[in-house]
Amino acid sequence: NHTKRIPFEKRLELIPNKVGKRLVQIMLQKKTCLCVAADVTTCSQLLQLADHVGPFICLLKTHVDILTDFDKQSLVQLKALADKHNFLIFEVDRKFADIGNTVKQQFSGGVYNIVSWADIINCHTLPGPGIIDGLKEAAIEYHGKKKENEIYHGLLLLAEMSSEGNLITPDYTRHSVALAEHEKYKEFVIGFISMGKVSSNPTLLHMTPGVSIQNKGDNLGQQYLTPEHVICEKGTDVIIVGRGIYQSKDPAKSAKEYQDKSWEAYLKSLNN
Numbered sequence: 601n602h603t604k605r606i607p608f609e610k611r612l613e614l615i616p617n618k619v620g621k622r623l624v625q626i627m628l629q630k631k632t633c634l635c636v637a638a639d640v641t642t643c644s645q646l647l648q649l650a651d652h653v654g655p656f657i658c659l660l661k662t663h664v665d666i667l668t669d670f671d672k673q674s675l676v677q678l679k680a681l682a683d684k685h686n687f688l689i690f691e692v693d694r695k696f697a698d699i700g701n702t703v704k705q706q707f708s709g710g711v712y713n714i715v716s717w718a719d720i721i722n723c724h725t726l727p728g729p730g731i732i733d734g735l736k737e738a739a740i741e742y743h744g745k746k747k748e749n750e751i752y753h754g755l756l757l758l759a760e761m762s763s764e765g766n767l768i769t770p771d772y773t774r775h776s777v778a779l780a781e782h783e784k785y786k787e788f789v790i791g792f793i794s795m796g797k798v799s800s801n802p803t804l805l806h807m808t809p810g811v812s813i814q815n816k817g818d819n820l821g822q823q824y825l826t827p828e829h830v831i832c833e834k835g836t837d838v839i840i841v842g843r844g845i846y847q848s849k850d851p852a853k854s855a856k857e858y859q860d861k862s863w864e865a866y867l868k869s870l871n872n
């Protein structure tokens with residue numbers, strides 16, 4: 601059964617990447633499968649949201665490119681909030697999609713210096729394996745370590761997208777899965793952005809955007825499913841929720857609701 605679920609406690613022992621392990625530990629400690637997409641446009645909104653939803657999440661997804669007043673100090677504060685509330689940071693805006701040599705610089709250089717504050721990043725697989733190699737080199741060089749098992753970042757491959765009419769085919773997804781499952785990347789690639797479970801390898805995590813309790817979609821092609829549907833029916837591990845939380849009147853209350861729904865669905869799916 602493709603959606604047969606292995607408990608997180610078991611998977612924790614198998615995951616080779618430090619960040620992937622840490623994430624699953626947090627999920628188990630806090631009983632949450634929720635990642636909040638903090639798509640707000642100022643640093644103060646970002647920090648405020650992170651502080652409000654922090655207790656309920658395992659991961660905060662940032663879009664650093666859309667901050668109008670980006671400054672490095674705010675990221676230091678964000679890191680402090682991540683420590684305070686025990687969550688990891690996933691920077692997604694550099695949804696890396698270029699050749700290895702370019703993404704290596706985008707990851708470790710520029711104004712954002714993502715390598716210094718993000719735990720998790722993601723990339724498109726369109727350019728081929730070189731994109732993973734480039735990002736991996738940047739991650740290893742940042743820590744000045746050459747041993748692969750000392751990588752302190754985790755990479756997610758975009759195997760599927762939530763937007764209507766996207767050009768990803770089943771074949772493209774299969775190739776992305778094969779890359780993630782490759783022995784060479786097992787210390788660095790921790791899973792996928794996908795609409796559900798695409799690999800039965802228990803060390804790889806699946807994170808799914810396009811999740812909302814209330815809405816069915818937006819007017820720019822986003823399509824939503826409920827937390828229960830993506831966890832129980834599609835077999836995903838982590839739900840990524842943006843507007844359903846940060847646009848609600850009380851983001852902390854909404855985050856708690858999504859947290860509870862995600863964990864209930866996870867427990868239910870263990871008995872499926």
Ligand code: 6AU
Nearest residue numbers: 637692761762763793809810822841842843
């Ligand atoms: O809940 P929303 O629709 O407000 O936000 C969904 C979040 C946004 C998107 O940039 C992101 O999820 N997203 C992504 C990823 C991983 O960034 C991929 C995708 O296929 N669909 C999607 O919505 O921050």
